[in-house]
Amino acid sequence: MNLADKFHGRNVLITGGLGFLGSNLAIKLVQYGANVTLLDSLIPQFGGNYFNISPVRQQVRINISDMRDPNSLDVLVQGQDYIFNLAGQVSHGDSMRDPQLDLGVNCVSTMNLVEACRKFNPEVRMLYTSTRQVYGRPQSLPVTEDHPTVPIDVNGINKLAAEYYHLLYHTTYGVRSTVLRLTNTFGPRQQIRSNRQGFCGIFIRLALEGKKISLFGGGTQVRDFNYVDDVVQALLVGITTDACMGRFYNLGSHKAYSLVQFVEILQKHCTFEIESMPFPDDKRIIDIGDYYGDFSRFSTATGWNPEIDLEEGIVRSLEFFRQHREVYWK
Amino acid sequence: MNLADKFHGRNVLITGGLGFLGSNLAIKLVQYGANVTLLDSLIPQFGGNYFNISPVRQQVRINISDMRDPNSLDVLVQGQDYIFNLAGQVSHGDSMRDPQLDLGVNCVSTMNLVEACRKFNPEVRMLYTSTRQVYGRPQSLPVTEDHPTVPIDVNGINKLAAEYYHLLYHTTYGVRSTVLRLTNTFGPRQQIRSNRQGFCGIFIRLALEGKKISLFGGGTQVRDFNYVDDVVQALLVGITTDACMGRFYNLGSHKAYSLVQFVEILQKHCTFEIESMPFPDDKRIIDIGDYYGDFSRFSTATGWNPEIDLEEGIVRSLEFFRQHREVYWK
Incomplete structure (x- = not known):
């Protein structure tokens, strides 16, 4: 059975459904004929907006509510075949500036979701998008799932x-879940007004604006990158693969790049300057140094492999944001 | 400098100060001449009560407030030399029945405390009492601090x-903390009305009442036990040892016992029957099997060793609770 068949006519709830990942996933699921409900709180500084799902707006159900309040979840989880739990606070810096908000949005909300499923839909399958940030500073590279957290x-x-x-x-x-630990994800519909969804988005915006990009500590830090379409594919195969249930996996890419290399690729397509500057204190203390992950465990379980390389992803992203400048610049 | 000198005239805050560990610690600190503030929410089902600190009631400051509200913490942390963070929900079963309460009392409260210290008292030293429950089911015995969580x-x-x-x-x-992972702690001032503070307390109460004690799965599960005075000593040496700051340690005992052995020691001093019965479902799913911890890392860092063996601790506990039956039975 191919992926489209697995989702055709099925009920799917996406938390954070108006956000970067959620909207890209929703568009794909609508193509597959799924009945899609998007749950989003639209907290202003986060990444959700209605434009993100404009290609499918009439084909999805949108439900605005905050998962820190359990009541709407108790209703919304009922009847769902799949729940993608993508909602969350993702900014490392914001989590240090407002740790209680991070705790509420990431912990309280998730607890409410799994409790709602235990009570009202224990047969559901869930997928949770976590982060490579759980590992902290890598003790060895590439980072495998056995690396200490x-x-x-x-x-x-x-x-x-x-x-x-x-x-x-x-x-x-027995409420089935799989967990994916995402690395730097970028692409259309990302929040690029600020660096809250990582440096990729803000670098892309600065490049398009022709503004100077500052690299902290020389930009020699190495990272791996996934284009959003590859991540959407990982979400779809992860949640439908029996062997993934109850386990957690890294995503990752075939090749790692330094931040300098990332910016140099951007420079092939945009005109802007680069400067090197020391780390500001608040960024230095939470910087993880070099990171790239080993995604072979997930690849073995599902056959997933990232297909869009960094430059191709950057080209597609630039094209999208050039077209929709007025939406994503605000 | 001996321990008493380290605390004499110093300001000490104990969260959960009216509870089992907190009150025993407070009594010792008053003996040492510390200025002790006890913070407690007195949530009814938890272990706090005023009788616990009756020997020192006139020599301590008592502050009733809930750490889930950050405001009182912002005030109370100021001027403290040491903060023992002992407050918390400790019942494994309750954490499954009301996970959001557990999240609030254990996570939100602790976040509020460390934030208050960062803002208003970054020079303080803290100690947090965690639990061997973080390891889950042991993959090897004895469990060291390197065991997966x-x-x-x-x-x-x-x-x-x-x-x-x-x-x-x-x-x-740089807000200094050390973390101790406690195992089964028992002794005077424990909450023994229910099994919320573990089986030791409820077994002691049933033994004193001459009531039948039920052992799930035959009672062959192995555990290690610390008498509360030994744990208080660990708290005092842990928070005053520079090498412990920023690290986490197991407590433990020289010898492990099965639950049957624990109950047989009780039977030497009380008359009651034992029955074996299957695990109830809600207990089976969170049972960890055999557990005993390796405390050599903490012992090496501080010189701490438990000094009161299980039978001596049981004798002392029985004596205390016989005297104060009317307080702890309610």
């Missing part, structure tokens, strides 16, 4: 706790 | 997150 920011701690909730409810109550 | 109940997840908050604020902001 020593988070160095509040976001990493809270996302790890949320992973545990999902896996605990799987093990204890 | 795979919690099998909500309490284990939330206590682990709270550990991480303490250690993160140490590493990132």
Whole structure:
């Protein structure tokens, strides 16, 4: 059975459904003929907006509510075949500036979701998008799933706790979940007004604006990158693969790049200057150094492999944001 | 400098100060001449009560407030030399029945505390009492601090997150903390009305009442036990040892016992029957099997060793609770 068949006519709930990942996923699921409900709180500084789902707006159900309040979840989870739990606070810096917000949005919300499923839909399948930030500073590279989890920011701690909730409810109550630990994801519909969704988005915006890009510490830090379409594919195959249930996996890419290399690719397509500057204190203390992950465990379980290389992804992203400048610049 | 000198005239805040551990610690600190403030929410089902600190009631300051509200903490942390963060929800079963309460009391409260210290008292030294429950089912015995953390109940997840908050604020902001992972602790002032503070307390009460004690699965599960005076000593040496700051340690005992052996020691001093019965479902799913911890890392760092063996501790506990039956039975 191909992926489209697995989702055709099925009920799917996406938390954070108006956000970067959620909207890209929703568009694909509508193509597959799924009945899609998008849950989003539209907290202003986060990434959600209605434009993100404009290609499918008439084919999805949109439900605005905050997952920190359990009541709407108790209703919305009912009858769902699949739930993609993508909602969350993802900014490492914001998690240090407002740790209680991060705790509420990442921990309290996820607990409410798994509890709602335990009570009202224990047969559902869930997928939770976590982050490579749970590992903290890599002790060895590439980072495998067996690497110790020593988070160095509040976001990493809270996302790890949320992973545990999902896996605990799987093990204890049979409410199936899989967890994917995402690395730097970029592409259309990303929030690029600020660096809250990572440096990729803000670098793309600065490049398009022709503004100077500052690289902290020389920009020699190495990272891996996934274009959003590859991540959407990972979400779809992850949630439909039996062997993934109850387990957690890294995503990742075939090749890692330094931040300088990332910016140099941008420079092939836009005109802007680069400057090197020392790390500001608040960024230095939560910087993880070099990171790239080993995604072979997920690849073996599902056959997934990222297909869009960094430059191709950057070209597609630039094209999207050039077209929709007025939406994503605000 | 001996321990008494280290605390004489110093300001000490104990969260959960009217509870089992907190009150025993407070009595010792008053003996040492410390200025002690006890913070407690007195949530009815938890272990706090005024009788616990009756020997020192006139020599301590008592502050009733709930740490889930950050405001009182912002005031109370100021001027403290030491903060023992002992408050929390400790019942594994309750954490499954009301996971959001556990999340609030263990995660939100601890986050509020470390934030208050970062803002208003970054020079303080803290100690957080965690639990061996963070390890989940032991993959090898004795369990060392390097054992993977795979919690099998909500309490284990939330206590682990709270550990991480303490250690993160140490590493990132220099707000010093050490973390102790306690095992089965028992002794005077324990809450023995229910099994919320573990089976030791409820077994002691049933033994004193001459009531039948039920052992699930035959009672062959192995555990290690610390008498409360030994744990108080660990708290005092842990928070005053520089080498412990930023690190986490197991407590433990020289010898492990099965639950049957524990109950047989009780039977030497009380008359009651034992029955074996299957695990109830809600207990089976969060049972960790055999557990005993390796405490050599903490012993090496501080010189701490438990001094009161299980039978001596049981004798002392029985004597205390016989005297104060009317207080702890209610």
